[in-house]
Amino acid sequence: MPRVGLTPDQVVDHALALIDDQGSEALTLAAVATRAGVATPSLYKHVSGGLGELRRLVAVRVTEELADRLAEAAVGRSGDDAVSAVLRAYQAYAAEHPHRYAALPQAPQPDDDLTRAATRLVGVIVAVLRGYGLDGSEAIHAARTVRSLAHGFASLTIGGAFQLAEDLTTTHDRLITTLTTGLHTWPGTAEA
Amino acid sequence: MPRVGLTPDQVVDHALALIDDQGSEALTLAAVATRAGVATPSLYKHVSGGLGELRRLVAVRVTEELADRLAEAAVGRSGDDAVSAVLRAYQAYAAEHPHRYAALPQAPQPDDDLTRAATRLVGVIVAVLRGYGLDGSEAIHAARTVRSLAHGFASLTIGGAFQLAEDLTTTHDRLITTLTTGLHTWPGTAEA
DNA sequence: CGGCTAAGGCTATTAGCCTTAGCTTTATGG
DNA sequence: CCATAAAGCTAAGGCTAATAGCCTTAGCCG
Numbered sequence: 555m556p557r558v559g560l561t562p563d564q565v566v567d568h569a570l571a572l573i574d575d576q577g578s579e580a581l582t583l584a585a586v587a588t589r590a591g592v593a594t595p596s597l598y599k600h601v602s603g604g605l606g607e608l609r610r611l612v613a614v615r616v617t618e619e620l621a622d623r624l625a626e627a628a629v630g631r632s633g634d635d636a637v638s639a640v641l642r643a644y645q646a647y648a649a650e651h652p653h654r655y656a657a658l659p660q661a662p663q664p665d666d667d668l669t670r671a672a673t674r675l676v677g678v679i680v681a682v683l684r685g686y687g688l689d690g691s692e693a694i695h696a697a698r699t700v701r702s703l704a705h706g707f708a709s710l711t712i713g714g715a716f717q718l719a720e721d722l723t724t725t726h727d728r729l730i731t732t733l734t735t736g737l738h739t740w741p742g743t744a745e746a
Numbered sequence: 747m748p749r750v751g752l753t754p755d756q757v758v759d760h761a762l763a764l765i766d767d768q769g770s771e772a773l774t775l776a777a778v779a780t781r782a783g784v785a786t787p788s789l790y791k792h793v794s795g796g797l798g799e800l801r802r803l804v805a806v807r808v809t810e811e812l813a814d815r816l817a818e819a820a821v822g823r824s825g826d827d828a829v830s831a832v833l834r835a836y837q838a839y840a841a842e843h844p845h846r847y848a849a850l851p852q853a854p855q856p857d858d859d860l861t862r863a864a865t866r867l868v869g870v871i872v873a874v875l876r877g878y879g880l881d882g883s884e885a886i887h888a889a890r891t892v893r894s895l896a897h898g899f900a901s902l903t904i905g906g907a908f909q910l911a912e913d914l915t916t917t918h919d920r921l922i923t924t925l926t927t928g929l930h931t932w933p934g935t936a937e938a
Numbered sequence: 939c940g941g942c943t944a945a946g947g948c949t950a951t952t953a954g955c956c957t958t959a960g961c962t963t964t965a966t967g968g
Numbered sequence: 969c970c971a972t973a974a975a976g977c978t979a980a981g982g983c984t985a986a987t988a989g990c991c992t993t994a995g996c997c998g
Contacts, residue, residue, distance in 0.1 A: 560946080583985065592947075595986075599946055604986065659848075659905050669909065694910055695917045698899075699924055701907070706898025707890075713851050715893070717861065720886045728887045729894060732928030739927055741920060749964060749975065776955065787957075788976055796957065940998090948991075955984075962977070968970090 560590055562600045566611045570654060573612065578657035581609065606662050613661035616654050617671035623647045624678045633685040634734040640682055641704055641730050648708035656712055676701070686737045696740060703733055750783055754792045757782065758803045762846060765804065770849035773801065798854050805853035808846050809863035815839045816870045825877040826926040832874055833896055833922050840900035848904055868893070878929045888932060895925055 568589045573581055583605055587594040601608050627643035628636050648655040661668060679697040683689075688696050707729060710716060716725070760781040765773055775797055779786040793800050819835035820828050840847040853860060871889040875881075880888050899921060902908060908917070 582983095584983085593949080594984090595949085595988095596947055598986080605984095656851075659851075659901070664906055664909070672907065672909075691912050691916075692920075694912045695920045698902070698908055698912075698917045699895075699921045702898035702902055702921060703891075703895055704898070705902055706894035706896070709851070709901060710890075710894055710897055714856055715864065716890055717856070717864075718886055720883050720890075724883075725887045725890045728884075728933060729891045731933055732891055733924065735928050735931055736924030741923055752975080774955070775957090784975090785977060786955085787959095787978085790957080791975055797955095942995100942997085944994090944996105946991105946993080948989100950988085950990100952987080953985090956982090958981085959979085960977100961979100962975100964973100964975075966971100966973085968972105 560592065560596075560600050562611065565590065565597060565600050565608065566615055569608055569612050570615065573653045573657050574651060575653075577653045578660055581605075581612070581657070581660075583608070609657070610661050610665060610668065612654075613658055614667045614671050616651075616658055617668060617675060620644070620647050620655075621671060621675040621678060624675060628678055628682050632682075636682045636685060637700070637734055637737065638730050640679065641700075641726070641733070644704040645708055645711075645726060648712060652712045655708060683737070686740065688737070688740060692740065696737060699736070700733065703729060752782055752784065752788075752792050754803065757789060757792050757800065758807050761800055761804050762807065765845045765849050766843060767845075769845045770852055773797075773804070773849070775800070801849070802853050802857060802860065804846075805850055806859045806863050808843075808850055809860060809867060812836070812839050812847075813863060813867035813870060816867060820870055820874050824874075828874045828877060829892070829926055829929065830922050832871065833892075833918075833925070836896040837900055837903075837918060840904060844904045847900060875929070878932065880929070880932060884932065888929060891928070892925065895921060 565586060568586050569581055572585055572589060576585075583597055584594050586608070587597055590597070597608075598604060601611065603610070623643045623646070624640050627639040631639050664672070676697055679700050680689075680693050683693050683696050683700075686696075707726065711722060716722060757778060760778050761773055764777055764781060775789055776786050778800070779789055782789070789800075790796060793803065795802070815835045815838070816832050819831040823831050856864075868889055871892050872881075872885050875885045875888050875892075878888070899918065903914060908914060
């Protein structure tokens with residue numbers, strides 16, 4: 555029984571690899587333990603909350619990755635260009651790691667870490683919205699609209715809800731245009 | 747062992763009641779069997795595919811219910827009024843049955859029945875879009891945009907993603923306005 | 939250098955679940 | 969009135985998570 559030298563982060567790494575390979579249904583302590591070269595109960599030494607906590611940690615990690623990608627996409631851009639880049643980055647992440655993205659809603663109730671990661675993600679969006687003269691409560695409403703569109707499209711594409719032949723990229727382009735148009739004419743905004 | 751006289755539909759009824767009460771995580775054959783007053787293996791006489799098929803049947807039922815609600819909301823309305831009514835009906839259903847709605851994506855791969863139900867749902871949306879002069883491929887892209895917004899907002903609200911104090915109803919109003927504005931100026935449409 | 943402590947493994951066990959197999963009873967149609 | 973199919977049952981096998989308790993290693997401190 556040589557020490558493997560696991561850390562919670564490494565456990566999450568194995569969990570993500572498993573999810574990427576076989577989907578979030580396959581995320582089981584037994585499978586993670588096998589990958590880590592360890593017996594199942596040993597995982598409790600690193601993830602004391604068991605499967606529930608592991609799912610939580612996965613959600614936090616994924617949210618952080620996503621926030622990173624959005625932040626990268628937004629840097630150096632503004633206005634429609636920034637919104638478009640953020641939405642494309644969002645969808646690109648979801649398309650690259652569909653199972654990982656689908657694992658997001660599996661987390662139990664939101665905890666502090668998850669809230670922190672989500673707050674950063676929202677922060678990126680709110681920052682981009684300043685280019686439209688949006689701030690305060692209206693910026694929050696707008697950011698929620700942005701998230702709804704981005705999440706809805708990602709979630710539905712991953713779930714295979716769009717079965718018709720029409721090109722998904724075209725749909726995404728239209729969707730982005732709809733969003734930017736809406737942001738320009740946002741209610742309560744003094745339009746130039 | 748008096749005969750209970752179960753039918754697949756009744757099994758789904760029990761499953762939905764269970765989901766409404768305790769969430770989709772709690773959907774287990776054992777629990778459904780208890781509710782139905784039957785031993786667990788007996789369920790296989792009615793739902794031969796076991797838990798997987800039951801989840802599928804639940805998704806079909808929920809999609810049908812949702813399509814019904816959208817169709818009801820759309821009747822007798824057109825244009826912005828119709829789109830607004832459909833989105834409100836969508837959100838109202840999700841808010842009334844959050845666990846049921848959250849169970850939707852739990853279905854395995856789409857099958858014929860689910861596709862049929864989803865097609866009807868999409869049909870309602872496409873019909874409403876005719877009021878904007880949209881048909882053919884552009885109507886499909888627009889319908890996908892509508893679904894993305896509706897599903898994204900429903901999914902995120904149910905998941906507790908919107909934690910700030912701002913009123914969710916206001917967000918929903920803004921979101922609907924953004925959508926109708928986008929539909930009026932839809933790319934490729936000859937604007938009057 | 940010796941020993942202590944804490945961390946990180948392990949096995950064994952319990953409890954709950956899904957699923958299959960095979961038996962028994964009920965209801966129904968000829 | 970009986971044969972048969974449908975609908976129930978028990979039993980058993982094989983997953984899973986989770987807890988309890990034990991053993992060993994690593995590292996530190998006197």
